[in-house]
Amino acid sequence: MREALRGLTTRGRSFLAAGTAALLCAVVLGEKDLMRVAVLLVALPLLAALHVGRARYRLACTRSLDPYRVQAGASARVLLRLQNVSRLPTGTLLLEDRLPYALGSRPRLVLERLGAQQASSVAYTVRAELRGRYDVGPLTLRMTDPFGLCELTRSFPSTDKLTVIPQVSALQLVRLAGEYSGTGDSRARSVAVHGEDDAATREYRRGDDLRRVHWRSTARVGELMVRREEQPWESRATVLLDTRSAAHRGEGPTASFEWAVSASASIAVHLRQAGYRLRMVTDSGADLDATEATGDGLLLDHLAEVKTSQRGDVSSLVDQVRRRADGGLIIAVLGLLTPGEARLLAALRTSGTTCVALFxxxxxxxNLPAATREAAEREHATAALALLQSGWRVLRVKHGDQLPSLWPQAAKGQQGFAVRAAMAETVGMGGGR
Incomplete structure (x- = not known):
């Protein structure tokens, strides 16, 4: 009740003050009619405080997000459902859901009177331009009586997470196999080995199906031998994301790092839809696998929160990939590289691997001065040439380029001697000045 009295509005306090003054005057003057008016003026705000104070502890609130994972620039719908679980009706309810700045201004909604055991729903939309994970809530509820004499505020502790993933672009289906791809399919492939079942026969183990016993080998060896399972072929791909802060430029949603994150998300989703078993690696130590159970969600949730790293370097990225190197397709989204760093990455190109770099x-x-830009272009061309000479397919990316228009170039094999010659000529001319 004390808290309800503290929630009296200016109108309610004015009624209470006027009633008190009228009551004193009625006592002094002996006016019974004035006393009746005074009692009414004092009773109204007290009854309003009692009404609102009892109703505020009998409300239940639930929140749902549709969807709970959206792309940057898309909208999500937030549905609030309030239920009055008491026997007393409420007054008008003023709702305000707390939102982070990235999701826009706080929505303020009005919910009319709720009767006993009655429920009602209100909805609003949010839109985020920046990827990340954001808390939606808690909900702040202001309740008033029909006369506006008392107003109380209640905050529900529950919050929900809205995940804003990078923008995912639809990519054209292209042939990504190199000269070492498996037969019968156009994609780079590697063998998926199940346990140790990678030969014709092995010793019998407890629990093996007796139908797999290879009797000819058993007779020859003198021990019970079983047939090994055949090795299925499956498409495998590794997406590398360069998170080094020194390799990227710009800030905010137009920064080069945001382009790289969006490109990585688009490529990952595209390859997953094409049937690849996907792995994502960053130089900051992340190593994620997209399985049938997790789907794209695990990768996209990671990309929603990934940030540039001050400690990352190319050598750690190469070591991370080599820990589980098993051939297949490697697609790297790279920022600036020195020629030495490019040579480190070039070592990932082996006989069983097709490597593509979005450089x-x-x-x-x-907006660099002309002389500075010319020097930067020469260094960039030298690093690109180092990747090309090792057998990488290099797609050079500049500000304003769109991934869907660049993606078909990933299928262009060795890209020809003319490209390498042109790159070498550019580097040579730059070095002779």
Whole structure:
């Protein structure tokens, strides 16, 4: 009750003050009619406080997000459902859901009177331009009586998470196999080995199906031998994301790093839909697998929160990939590289691997002086040439380029001697100045 009295509005306090003054005057003057008016003026705000104070502890609230994972720039719908679980009706309810700045201003909604055991729902939409994970809530509820004499505020502790993932672009289906791809399919493939079942026969183990016993080998060896399972072929791909802060330029949603994250998400979703078993690696130590159980969600949730790293370097990225190197397809989304760093990455290109680099000239995200830009372009061309000479397919990316228009170039094999010659000529001319 004390809290309800503290919630009296200016109108309610005015009624209470006027009633008190009228009551004193009625006592002094002996006016019974004035006393009746005074009692009414004092009773109204007290009854309003009692009414609102009892109703505020009998409300239940639930919140749902549809969807709970959205792309940057898309909208999500937030549905609030309030139920009056008491026997007393409420007054008008003023709702305010707390939102982070990235999701826009706080919505303020009005919910009319709720009767006993009655429920009602209100909805609003949010839109985020920046990827991340955001708390929606808690909900603040202001309740008033029909006369506006008392107003109380209640906050529900529950919050919900809205995940804003990078923008995912639809990509054209292209042939990504190199000269070492498996037969019968156009994609780079590697063998998926199940346990140790990678030969013709092995010793019998307890629990093996007796129908797998290979009697000829058993007779020859003198021990019970069983047939090994055949090795299924499956498409495998590894997506590398360069998170080094020194390799990227710009800030906010137009920064080069945001382009790289969006490109990584688009490529990952595209390859998953094409049937690849996907792995994502970053130089900051992340190593994620997209399985049938997790689907794209695990990768996209990670990309929603990934940030640039001050400690990352190319050598740690190469070591991370080599820990589970099993051939297949490697697609790297790279920022600026020195020629030495490019040679480190070039070592990932082996006989069983097809490597594609989206090599970003992140200096084009800045307005550099002509001389500085020319020097940066020469260094970028030298690093790209080092990747090309090792057998990588290099897609050079500049500010303003769109991934869907660049993606078909990933299928262009070795890209020809003309490209390498042109790159070498550019580097040579730059070095002779």
């Amino acid at each position: 970003m000239d992140t200096n084009t995200w800045l």
